[in-house]
Amino acid sequence: MSLPPNFLEELRLRTPLAPLIGRATKLTRAGRQWRGCCPFHGEKTPSFYVYDDHYHCFGCGAHGDAIAFVMQTQGASFPEAVERLAGEAGLEVPKAxxxxxxxxxxxxxxxxxxxxxxxxxxxxxxxxxxxxxxxxxxxxxxxxxxxxxxxxxxxxxxxxxxxxxxxxxxxxxxxxxxxxxxxxxxxxxxxxxxxxxxxxxxxxxxxxxxxxxxxxxxxxxxxxxxxxxxxxxxSKRRNLYGLDLAREAAFKGAPVVVVEGYMDVIALHQAGFGGTVAPLGTALTEEQLAELWRLSPQPVLCFDGDAAGGRAAARAAELALPLLTPEHSLRFVTLPAGEDPDTLVARGGPAAFKAVLDAARPLSEVLYEMLAAQSPGATPEARATLRHRLVAAADSIPDKILGAEYRRLLLDRFFAGSRRPAPAFAPRARADRPGFGRGRAGPPPLDLPRPGIDPAEVRQEQARCLLAVLIAHPWLLPEVEEALMQLDLPDGVAARLRYRLVTWQAGAERLEADDLVNHLNETEPEGLAWARRFTRAPPAAAAAKALPKQVAESWWHFYAGLRGEAALLAERQAALRDWQETNDPAAQTRIIRLNELLAVQRRGGMEEDVPGEEA
Missing domain, CATH: 3.90.980.10 (DNA primase, catalytic core, N-terminal domain)
Structure with a gap:
C-alpha cells in the first residue's frame, strides 16, 4: 500500500539533500547548487548537481530525490529507504x-x-x-x-x-x-x-x-x-499561488518574488518574472517560507508602500528571524505609494518592476527600521527600549555566529545614529599667546609627514597576537572557544588557523602546547609560521613562562580590539541575562571582564601598555 502523500512530502522537506549525498561523494558549492563527481559512474570532471529537492547527473542521467538516492546507493527497497530516512528525520512511518x-x-x-x-x-x-x-x-x-x-x-x-x-x-x-x-x-x-x-x-x-x-x-x-x-x-498554510510555475523559473535562475494577490502573480509572470508567487489569503507562514527557501536562498518579499504593507513586512521579518540560517534569508522591496505590482507593470512595463527588484534591501536593514519605528524618540528610555529590542531580535536567531553578526550590525547602526560629528577646528593666530606681539601672525603650522595607519594591517597583527597566545597556552581554548568563533578574523591564514585550533581542541586528550605545535606542523605549517612572525616584539603572554592571569588578560585585550565597542556591549548584555537567570559565576566573571574591556576602549582605544605585556 502506498504511503500518504503528505507524509512523503514532509519526509522530503526534513531531509536536506546536500548533507545526505555528501556522505557518498564530496560536494562543493556551485552558485545556489552543489556539484561533485557522480556516485553512480566513474568520472573525473564533476557533472553531478544537487539542488534543494532533487539531484541530476548530466553525465549518466541519474536523477531523483532523497528516497531515490538511498534506494540507488544502498540497494534498499522503497519501504526500506523511507524507514531509514524517517528514522533520521524523527518521523514515524504511518501504518497501512x-x-x-x-x-x-x-x-x-x-x-x-x-x-x-x-x-x-x-x-x-x-x-x-x-x-x-x-x-x-x-x-x-x-x-x-x-x-x-x-x-x-x-x-x-x-x-x-x-x-x-x-x-x-x-x-x-x-x-x-x-x-x-x-x-x-x-x-x-x-x-x-x-x-x-x-x-x-x-x-x-x-x-x-x-x-x-x-x-x-x-x-x-x-x-x-x-x-x-x-x-x-x-491547506492554505502549505501552498502558494503560482508555485508550480515558479519552481521551473527559479531552477532557470529567475528571482523568487512574493506578492499579495492572484492578479499580481499573473501580471508579473506575463511580464517575464516567472518566479512570482503569492500566499493564499493569509499572512506568510513557516511552511510557505520553507517552500520559498527550497526555491531560492533569498526570496524577495514585495509589499505595498502603505501602512498595511508595513505591517505585513514586520510580520514576515518577525516570522523569519527564528528560522534564519547562514544559507537562508530574505530581501524586501516596498512599492511606491498607490502602486501594486500589477499597476506598476501596466504603467511602466517590466523595466519599472526590475528597478524595484534591483533596490531590494536585506532583512537586517528592514528589521532595524521596523524596531526603530516601534521605539521612536531620542530620550534615554526610548533608546534603551530600542537597544533591548535589537539585542532580543538578534538573540532569536538560532545560529550563534549569524546571531552575533546581526547584533554587531544592528548595534553599530544604533550607535552610529547617536554619534556627534567631530568639531571642525580652524587654526588661527592668537594674539594672547606668549611670544607673539599684538596683531602679529604666529608662525605657520608644522606640516610634518605622518605615517599612515592601515586598518587591515592592524587587524592582521591583532589576530596574530590573539592566536599566538592560544598556541602557547592551549589550556585557554575551552574558556574562549565561543568568543573565538564569533570573531570576524581576516580571511586566509588567520581563519584557517582558528579552524585548526578549534578542531584540535575538540579531539585532544590533553591541552598541551607541544602537542598543539606538532599538530600544526603537520596540518597548518604556514599558519604556525605566520603566528610566530611579528613586525614588533611578540606579546609577553605568548611566552611559555607567562602567568595564567596575564595570559587571559592579554587574550581578551586583543579580542576587544578585533570585536569593537558595539559587539562588546551586546555580549555584556547577553552575559548579564545569563547571570540573572542562572547565577553562574562564570557569567559574572565575563561581565567584569567585558566592563574592563569597554572601559579601555572608551579611554581612547586599546592602550599601549597592556597588563603583563612589554612596552
Missing amino acids: TPQQARREAKQRDLHGVMDLAAEAFQRRLRLPEGRAGLDYLLRRGLSEDTIRKFGLGWSGAGRGALAADLKPQGIEARQLIEGGLMRPGEGDAPPADLFFNRVMFPIRDRRGRIISFGGRVLGDGQPKYVNGPETELF
Missing part, C-alpha cells in the same frame, strides 16, 4: 490501514473532480454568460496565452450550475462538497455553490495538480476574493 486506503482513493477521485471543474469553468468563460469575466481579464491587460496558461475561468451564476455541468460525468454533489466547491444546504435545502458570478483562479500544488480554486467577484460585491476551504487536498 483500510481507512488510509479509502482516504487515498478519495484524494485520487478529488483530483479528478477538480480537473473536471476547472474545464467547466474555462468553458463557461467563453460562453455569453462569461463575457463579463473575459472582458475583465482582457481589460486588466492579460493575453489569451496567459489566460490559458493559468486556466482562468468563470463560475456562472451558481444555483447548482457546476453540479449540473458535471453530473453527466458521474460527479455527485457529495464530491463537490468534499473538494470545497459546494457547501451543504441548511436543513432540507440542497447543497449550494461556493462560487458564483466570479472569475475563477485554479490553485495548484508544487506538482501542478489542482487542489482548490479562488474566485474574484466583479463589481462592488464583498468579499472581493474568496478561496476554497480547507480540504483533504488543500
Whole structure:
C-alpha cells in the first residue's frame, strides 16, 4: 500500500539533500547548487548537481530525490529507504490501514473532480454568460496565452450550475462538497455553490495538480476574493499561488518574488518574472517560507508602500528571524505609494518592476527600521527600549555566529545614529599667546609627514597576537572557544588557523602546547609560521613562562580590539541575562571582564601598555 502523500512530502522537506549525498561523494558549492563527481559512474570532471529537492547527473542521467538516492546507493527497497530516512528525520512511518486506503482513493477521485471543474469553468468563460469575466481579464491587460496558461475561468451564476455541468460525468454533489466547491444546504435545502458570478483562479500544488480554486467577484460585491476551504487536498498554510510555475523559473535562475494577490502573480509572470508567487489569503507562514527557501536562498518579499504593507513586512521579518540560517534569508522591496505590482507593470512595463527588484534591501536593514519605528524618540528610555529590542531580535536567531553578526550590525547602526560629528577646528593666530606681539601672525603650522595607519594591517597583527597566545597556552581554548568563533578574523591564514585550533581542541586528550605545535606542523605549517612572525616584539603572554592571569588578560585585550565597542556591549548584555537567570559565576566573571574591556576602549582605544605585556 502506498504511503500518504503528505507524509512523503514532509519526509522530503526534513531531509536536506546536500548533507545526505555528501556522505557518498564530496560536494562543493556551485552558485545556489552543489556539484561533485557522480556516485553512480566513474568520472573525473564533476557533472553531478544537487539542488534543494532533487539531484541530476548530466553525465549518466541519474536523477531523483532523497528516497531515490538511498534506494540507488544502498540497494534498499522503497519501504526500506523511507524507514531509514524517517528514522533520521524523527518521523514515524504511518501504518497501512483500510481507512488510509479509502482516504487515498478519495484524494485520487478529488483530483479528478477538480480537473473536471476547472474545464467547466474555462468553458463557461467563453460562453455569453462569461463575457463579463473575459472582458475583465482582457481589460486588466492579460493575453489569451496567459489566460490559458493559468486556466482562468468563470463560475456562472451558481444555483447548482457546476453540479449540473458535471453530473453527466458521474460527479455527485457529495464530491463537490468534499473538494470545497459546494457547501451543504441548511436543513432540507440542497447543497449550494461556493462560487458564483466570479472569475475563477485554479490553485495548484508544487506538482501542478489542482487542489482548490479562488474566485474574484466583479463589481462592488464583498468579499472581493474568496478561496476554497480547507480540504483533504488543500491547506492554505502549505501552498502558494503560482508555485508550480515558479519552481521551473527559479531552477532557470529567475528571482523568487512574493506578492499579495492572484492578479499580481499573473501580471508579473506575463511580464517575464516567472518566479512570482503569492500566499493564499493569509499572512506568510513557516511552511510557505520553507517552500520559498527550497526555491531560492533569498526570496524577495514585495509589499505595498502603505501602512498595511508595513505591517505585513514586520510580520514576515518577525516570522523569519527564528528560522534564519547562514544559507537562508530574505530581501524586501516596498512599492511606491498607490502602486501594486500589477499597476506598476501596466504603467511602466517590466523595466519599472526590475528597478524595484534591483533596490531590494536585506532583512537586517528592514528589521532595524521596523524596531526603530516601534521605539521612536531620542530620550534615554526610548533608546534603551530600542537597544533591548535589537539585542532580543538578534538573540532569536538560532545560529550563534549569524546571531552575533546581526547584533554587531544592528548595534553599530544604533550607535552610529547617536554619534556627534567631530568639531571642525580652524587654526588661527592668537594674539594672547606668549611670544607673539599684538596683531602679529604666529608662525605657520608644522606640516610634518605622518605615517599612515592601515586598518587591515592592524587587524592582521591583532589576530596574530590573539592566536599566538592560544598556541602557547592551549589550556585557554575551552574558556574562549565561543568568543573565538564569533570573531570576524581576516580571511586566509588567520581563519584557517582558528579552524585548526578549534578542531584540535575538540579531539585532544590533553591541552598541551607541544602537542598543539606538532599538530600544526603537520596540518597548518604556514599558519604556525605566520603566528610566530611579528613586525614588533611578540606579546609577553605568548611566552611559555607567562602567568595564567596575564595570559587571559592579554587574550581578551586583543579580542576587544578585533570585536569593537558595539559587539562588546551586546555580549555584556547577553552575559548579564545569563547571570540573572542562572547565577553562574562564570557569567559574572565575563561581565567584569567585558566592563574592563569597554572601559579601555572608551579611554581612547586599546592602550599601549597592556597588563603583563612589554612596552
